[in-house]
Amino acid sequence: MKNLSFTLYQNNYHNCGRLATSAMLKRLNVPLNKIWGQSGLFYKVNESGFKISPYFRHIISEFENYGIFLTEERFTDFKECYKAIKRLIDSGKTVALETDIYELPYCIYYQDHHELHEIEIVDIVGDELIICDHYYHYYGPIKFLELEKNFNSCRDHITHATCKIYSFEVNYELLYKNELFNFKRVIDENLKVMSGVPVGDLIEESTKENNKEVYIGISAIEPIGKIIEKAVQMDKEAAAWQLYEVYRELKETANSRYNFHVLLNSYSFPQVGSAFSEISQDWSVAANLTTRSMVTENFENLYPRIKSRFEKVIRKEESVLKELDSLLKNI
Structure with a gap:
């Protein structure tokens, strides 16, 4: 059973992906004040440019230390992606999806520029998916065709391959042990x-x-x-x-x-x-x-x-x- 006791999760110190992740974990009763601890610094230069990051472990391997397990799936076709989203929603989970802000009708950057973004999908009602965009403060429906257009834009202009969804499971014994x-x-x-x-x-x-x-x-x-x-x-x-x-x-x-x-x-x-x-x-x-x-x-x-x-x-x-x-x- 999904925990929808809250809709939007607000935190000024997370990017869009970490906001979606935090909201999903909060729904699973994970103590958020004890899981975000990486505070390093890394800088490198190569032929394609530069990379700066304070993080030194991917979120998947980091969270496994806490008994939090992330399942990621990648798709090239939105209809197949939708089937996976529906399967997860029907099982009682919420799902994060990679998107392109260029094709988010409620976003202030709609059809302005392409940029990778993440939203949380919490339900499906008819031909609409109910989403929480914790970064742009939107809770409500988005039509299947709109999200399909968004998926294609994300794939074609940003990832150039696949777009991912992910969900979580928690082993509470490991979490506290x-x-x-x-x-x-x-x-x-x-x-x-x-x-x-x-x-x-x-x-x-x-x-x-x-x-x-x-x-x-x-x-x-x-x-x-x-x-x-x-x-x-x-x-x-x-x-x-x-x-x-x-x-x-x-x-x-x-x-x-x-x-x-x-x-x-x-x-x-x-x-x-x-x-x-x-x-x-x-x-x-x-x-x-x-x-x-x-x-x-x-x-x-x-x-x-x-x-x-x-x-x-x-x-x-x-x-x-x-x-x-x-x-x-x-x-």
Whole structure:
């Protein structure tokens, strides 16, 4: 039986995918304040561009540590995808679906630009699917034909292959049995990553042959700042795209620090938690200054402030590492 005691889930510190995931897990009575703990940093450059991420484990392998199991299915045809969605809905689950905001009629970016997005499907009524778009705050119906058009757009313009759906199952015995172990593990892994040690997916990511530059942890912060500095030498369109991509990842890094702050507070470590909340704000300021430089085209005047903020972030990340190390030794 689906838990529809709430419709939209709101959290300003999650992207669309993590909002959908959080809502689905909340319906399964998973304590959300204890599962979002990754707060690392990784930056690499290869022929296709750059990648910045605060995360070092895929959500599938990370959640398995908690007894949360994600089942993912991929499709090239929406009618086959719909059959799988209906099967899961009929079994009492809700389902997340990859979409394209370009073909979401309620979205402010409808037919403006293509961008990957995720929604939660909670029911099917006649020829309509009832959805929760937790990011754009929409709860209501979307017609089968509209979602089919969206699926095709996502496949053709974004993924260029398949679109996925996913759902969850929870082993509650593992969820609570491994609680303290996972808390210690996350602290240890964050410590290692921010100290430059590859953990989880970063072990493979950092050794790929096509990598030109690889930075893990605090050492990644200064090179990330230089991406922004180099953007001023590009033409406006290329610079805008690059700065937008950097902005998104800086914002996600800020989110990761805030969510780690929530986890630390849930285990009654408010002092260290407060330090991560402050770092989150500094990353957010850096992100907002970056996007402001893009929108106002006032890069030369804003860059010194961006650079100064990055230097402040480095100092704070170094300081909080010492606090985390001390915390881990005393748990």
